[in-house]
Amino acid sequence: MNATLYRDTLDEKIFQIPVCGFCILQIDEEVAKLLELKARLGGDDGKHQFVLKTAKETLTGKYGEDSKLIYDLKDQGGELLSLRYDLTVPFARYLAMNKITNIKRYHIAKVYRRDNPAMTRGRYREFYQCDFDIAGQYDAMIPDAECLKIVYEILSQLDLGDFRIKVNDRRILDGMFAVCGVPDDKFRTICSTVDKLDKMPWEDVKKEMVNEKGLSEEAADQIGEYVSMQGGMDLAERLLQDQKMSQSKQACAGLSDIKLLFSYLQLFQVTDKVVFDLSLARGLDYYTGIIYEAVLSQAGVESVSVGSVAGGGRYDGLVGMFDPKGRKVPCVGVSIGIERIFSIMEQKAEASAEKVRTTEVQVMVASAQKNLLEERLKLVTELWNAGIKAEVMYKKNPKLLSQLQHCEESGIPLVAILGEQELKDGVVKLRVVATREEVDICRADLIEEVRRRTSDAS
């Protein structure tokens, strides 16, 4: 349960009423109260620090140019609020607040972006993310490789068609910018422009770099050469020998890690889908090492462009930003975009003739005659109490036809029919909806019979 995450005690001196994802403060009044309380508790020995933070402060400075998509909220009580933008920053905050130094967990929850929605492509302002993260001080690239293995497994098992996982490293990007002559203070903004390469042709990206961001044409052209490169471990080896790239220590560290990563990915048997791609940038500021993004190939799915369906990377500095003493907890993780995957699955389901069942009900308790509501309720209770998924129509005297129609429409496989005769004989007429076959079953054997007939179907 997430809700148990933020039980900060007064003892910890974190004066927030945090409700996962939000920090709520009535600043003016509360500061006065807390200072008074602090004075009464005695002493200001430096150890006890008041941490006054609003959700906005929690979120800013972490997403780069995407920050404009944060939902900033302000409620009528003067409390400053923002809706969470992703699950990564709240996770990092949780680790810091609870002094957790290693954990592996997944988390499925909603996030909010003030973006332009595009319903058909599965882009909403409120949407689900499924995050998986590994936090802790470990040997290089082992947890990173596991994250990629997990993305590979998920996308393979969901059967969404062919996919690729692009991999790069923030240090390689920074090293590349340095050796191409990008000024230090322009790394982040140029990185955001490179991130647009999956939506814009290189010519437009270059224009933005030169005209909007003030980069020299020469530097832009050099970047252009590098970002067109794709490969595997071999490309990393080649770039380690590259005259320019090898001048950057940072780039070399990143390239060595890419090599190591690919050696683990080979053991995990996933290299057939993973590509080292120097154009992958990812706009978020918090990444410090490896970054990756999974994209579906369009071949299998007609005319649906959903872009990337998963992305992530290493963020070794984020937890430390929330820790009063700056203690770092290295992290690597991945976010899966649920709606984007669902929009593809929906299109696939629509394209196929197969009907998707929206209920798991195994048997409908029905009657052909009037005044048998009580008998139906008695029988459905027997089935429910035995753990069988059963249903009755909420009518005193429903027509048999409408009961059977409901079963056909919602794919309920069996109907247990009661009539005066069946009650007299101590039996139930069990009807198989698909074949219309009917057979009298002794009432005492009904539960066993329903179980037997639905055990392979469900």
Add this chain to the structure above:
Amino acid sequence: MNATLYRDTLDEKIFQIPVCGFCILQIDEEVAKLLELKARLGGDDGKHQFVLKTAKETLTGKYGEDSKLIYDLKDQGGELLSLRYDLTVPFARYLAMNKITNIKRYHIAKVYRRDNPAMTRGRYREFYQCDFDIAGQYDAMIPDAECLKIVYEILSQLDLGDFRIKVNDRRILDGMFAVCGVPDDKFRTICSTVDKLDKMPWEDVKKEMVNEKGLSEEAADQIGEYVSMQGGMDLAERLLQDQKMSQSKQACAGLSDIKLLFSYLQLFQVTDKVVFDLSLARGLDYYTGIIYEAVLSQAGVESVSVGSVAGGGRYDGLVGMFDPKGRKVPCVGVSIGIERIFSIMEQKAEASAEKVRTTEVQVMVASAQKNLLEERLKLVTELWNAGIKAEVMYKKNPKLLSQLQHCEESGIPLVAILGEQELKDGVVKLRVVATREEVDICRADLIEEVRRRTSDAS
């Protein structure tokens, strides 16, 4: 998926960008743009109406005096926002917007209340609710009884100790207020005061009625007599004969339905926990018929007072409030408070010696010697690909002791140990953590052996 709920089209002329639970409007600018668009689309034939609604308007007028707990938010772009207060109002809005006239569904999601949190009792500002609702035009009390059956099943199966489900009817309350001489315009506010009877003694409730709400002492005393009554079907029958109560048509309708409800509850075998209790009020304005609330008896659990863990009722008018033509869809439902139930389960778990496993990992792939990371990764891949829940430590050369300790701490039952000798012999040493028994298993048989040994444990 909820996120697919609100796909309003331009065609419907509902100019909102709704993200479940929120309606977002940039009113000033947008109105101008839309009027222009409307003019261009041509015609104002009366059919196309602009519906401009903010989240606040969506939520107000539905929760009575509890409205003050709604999180009203205002973001910097001037969009008016509120966080959802419960799942019922968004559900009703969804039915109206999508013209759904019957559905049965459950929904687990977060809601927000600007209340004072009480962590130990499982009360937070942000918390989960689990809702179950049945919408549709059906015969009286059949879906209502099913909701109570479900609450009974959940609370029984969670094994939280003894519980009671209190039942009443909004019409009985209103009828009672009428025959006791409460003025019409004070029904709602007096109802809110009656709702406090589970937290305050009658004397204080009476004081609030008389001193704060201006009710006559005589009327308050008459209410006091009724709200002390508890029983079953018999009490409903008695009150139908009650000289005063029988004067109210509304009360009689409610009492007849309570009788009918109890007859269904008998068939569902749940009457041992259900009590007809005239003091049950529930503050929310949207209820129109039966209301109910489940409370845990304190006997089983030491010193934990969590109050009600589930509540709900019939709300036949709510969907119509969101429908442009006011079309009604009768609904009945229940909300289960997840945190409150979890806080009890946590206390129970703490009290018992039993260790709760936080991972489902079946086997840890370990090694006793150095330089076997690659071999460990190969083996864990074999296990993962076979669908076995397996783990490796993210270290190149972890100590065997720390690997075994991790298994003991997190309750991982098996360890698959690799060493030079095992690799040479084509075997894996399988260790049972609990007994420390070790046995060499032929590598080809390992998956089967792990499955066999964990099939009953997991």
